[in-house]
Amino acid sequence: MRSHYLTKVFAVLEVEMRKLERDPTDLATRALQPALWLLVFGQVFTRTKAIPTGSISYEEFMTPGILAQSVLFMSIFYGLSAIWERDLGILQKYLVSPTPRSALVLGKGLAAGVRGVAQAVLLTALAMAVGVHLSVHPVHIVGVLIAIMLGAAFFSTFSLVIACLVKSRERFMGIGQVLTMPLFFASNAIYPVTMMPKWLQTISHLNPLTYQVDALRALMLDQPAAATSIATDFAVLAAATGGLVVIAARLYARLGT
Amino acid sequence: MQSDILSTQSLVRKFGELTAVDQVSFSVAEGQIFGLVGLNGAGKSTLIKMLITLLAPTAGTAQVCGFDLMRGAASIRRAIGYVPQLVSADGDLTGYENLNLYAKLYDVPSDNRRYRIREALAFMDLEAVGERLVKTYSGGMVRRLEIAQSMLHRPQLLFLDEPTVGLDPVARSSVWRHIMNLRKEFGTTIFLTTHLLEEVEELCTDMAIMTDGKMVACGTPAELKATVGPAATLEETFVHYSKVSREAAAGYAEAQLARRTARRLG
Numbered sequence: 268m269r270s271h272y273l274t275k276v277f278a279v280l281e282v283e284m285r286k287l288e289r290d291p292t293d294l295a296t297r298a299l300q301p302a303l304w305l306l307v308f309g310q311v312f313t314r315t316k317a318i319p320t321g322s323i324s325y326e327e328f329m330t331p332g333i334l335a336q337s338v339l340f341m342s343i344f345y346g347l348s349a350i351w352e353r354d355l356g357i358l359q360k361y362l363v364s365p366t367p368r369s370a371l372v373l374g375k376g377l378a379a380g381v382r383g384v385a386q387a388v389l390l391t392a393l394a395m396a397v398g399v400h401l402s403v404h405p406v407h408i409v410g411v412l413i414a415i416m417l418g419a420a421f422f423s424t425f426s427l428v429i430a431c432l433v434k435s436r437e438r439f440m441g442i443g444q445v446l447t448m449p450l451f452f453a454s455n456a457i458y459p460v461t462m463m464p465k466w467l468q469t470i471s472h473l474n475p476l477t478y479q480v481d482a483l484r485a486l487m488l489d490q491p492a493a494a495t496s497i498a499t500d501f502a503v504l505a506a507a508t509g510g511l512v513v514i515a516a517r518l519y520a521r522l523g524t
Numbered sequence: 525m526q527s528d529i530l531s532t533q534s535l536v537r538k539f540g541e542l543t544a545v546d547q548v549s550f551s552v553a554e555g556q557i558f559g560l561v562g563l564n565g566a567g568k569s570t571l572i573k574m575l576i577t578l579l580a581p582t583a584g585t586a587q588v589c590g591f592d593l594m595r596g597a598a599s600i601r602r603a604i605g606y607v608p609q610l611v612s613a614d615g616d617l618t619g620y621e622n623l624n625l626y627a628k629l630y631d632v633p634s635d636n637r638r639y640r641i642r643e644a645l646a647f648m649d650l651e652a653v654g655e656r657l658v659k660t661y662s663g664g665m666v667r668r669l670e671i672a673q674s675m676l677h678r679p680q681l682l683f684l685d686e687p688t689v690g691l692d693p694v695a696r697s698s699v700w701r702h703i704m705n706l707r708k709e710f711g712t713t714i715f716l717t718t719h720l721l722e723e724v725e726e727l728c729t730d731m732a733i734m735t736d737g738k739m740v741a742c743g744t745p746a747e748l749k750a751t752v753g754p755a756a757t758l759e760e761t762f763v764h765y766s767k768v769s770r771e772a773a774a775g776y777a778e779a780q781l782a783r784r785t786a787r788r789l790g
Contacts, residue, residue, distance in 0.1 A: 356608030
């Protein structure tokens with residue numbers, strides 16, 4: 268029998284989609300926190316005008332950042348489900364099947380991407396409802412979807428790598444908590460890179476979240492990219508995700524023992 | 525004379541200072557139901573993990589379904605099936621969806637998938653509940669579904685890790701019946717681990733006892749009993765080979781069962 272790589276990737280993705288379809292409440296609860304950022308933090312800081320955002324309002328500036336943040340917060344705990352599957356023996360069953368590890372990792376990453384997109388749709392609708400002007404050009408929308416997918420795939424695979432290394436839920440939770448805030452604050456999500464002290468600017472340029480936000484902001488607000496070019500943003504995200512999938516595929520078998 | 529579907533030569537697995545599996549050499553003939561018993565910590569899980577390619581041995585070799593453990597891992601994965609000890613079917617999916625996932629992961633051709641899934645559901649008496657979410661299944665039904673998942677690709681050798689742990693007596697005998705049918709219908713060789721000597725008695729054509737990482741006895745249940753005494757029971761045989769008192773062995777098995785049951789249901 269021939270091995271069908273993509274069939275397997277989509278089989279893993281399909282399982283996750285079925286679960287999302289059956290229990291969409293998870294999406295709504297996860298959207299609550301970013302909604303508060305948009306509605307409370309965004310409104311207040313728009314009035315204070317403390318953060319220089321040029322010709323656009325602060326609310327417009329932060330909307331792509333909050334979108335990326337919500338995808339980050341969702342994806343960074345994705346590895347937890349792998350540890351859960353390990354404790355149940357589901358993961359061992361995956362590993363014993365003739366499925367390439369990278370197909371399993373990629374399937375999970377894509378699933379995180381689709382969840383991210385669903386979340387982004389909710390938040391974008393909310394932002395537009397409160398009067399944030401966003402581009403509705405079809406090319407921009409497609410670009411935004413790809414940027415969300417890539418960001419979610421990157422951070423969920425990153426999360427999976429951590430899961431493969433720590434293997435226990437308790438340690439994973441600790442590390443997840445420690446990582447999210449620094450990733451968020453060392454990025455251009457809620458303030459421009461130019462406002463940061465030099466050392467933080469350096470870190471932010473190593474942070475994939477910065478590239479994701481940069482691409483999202485350029486596309487959603489129909490502006491030239493601030494940090495680099497949109498092409499560079501996508502290239503960095505895609506290369507980083509590809510690299511992580513390779514690493515995660517190598518480490519995945521560790522979870523089986 | 526049947527040929528061996530599985531054989532190991534001086535298989536060793538160490539974890540740091542601890543030798544979990546110590547120079548294990550044994551073989552399983554094709555078409556048998558082979559039961560591996562031993563107290564917890566005896567090395568059963570480590571041995572199984574090596575045989576199903578999840579864990580690399582520290583030393584020694586093994587052949588599974590005609591393939592070398594080190595060089596032929598990918599071929600072995602195609603030839604075997606595995607059902608882990610805990611609930612591994614996905615409760616948020618239907619029985620059919622659970623089977624469909626594994627049909628794809630095991631490269632069952634798309635034009636054959638529906639048929640194989642229906643056949644597996646029928647074989648395990650799950651036709652009526654195939655479209656129901658697995659979280660509504662009873663323990664015995666989940667176990668039968670898991671065995672159905674593992675047979676979709678018609679494995680030559682099926683590994684079952686404590687297949688009836690946590691099941692009530694009725695569900696247990698139903699699972700036993702299905703395992704025997706699997707062997708009868710498809711000629712599948714079964715390798716199972718268990719804490720229940722009753723299970724060995726009912727089900728297994730061959731057995732082995734592990735103690736402290738070593739394979740201390742291997743043969744048919746009758747052969748093993750005969751080595752201990754003319755009228756020895758299987759329990760006495762187990763107590764003899766695992767070097768524990770009968771009370772300790774009984775108490776241990778009970779405690780294990782209670783703990784596992786709690787975990788399965790929780």
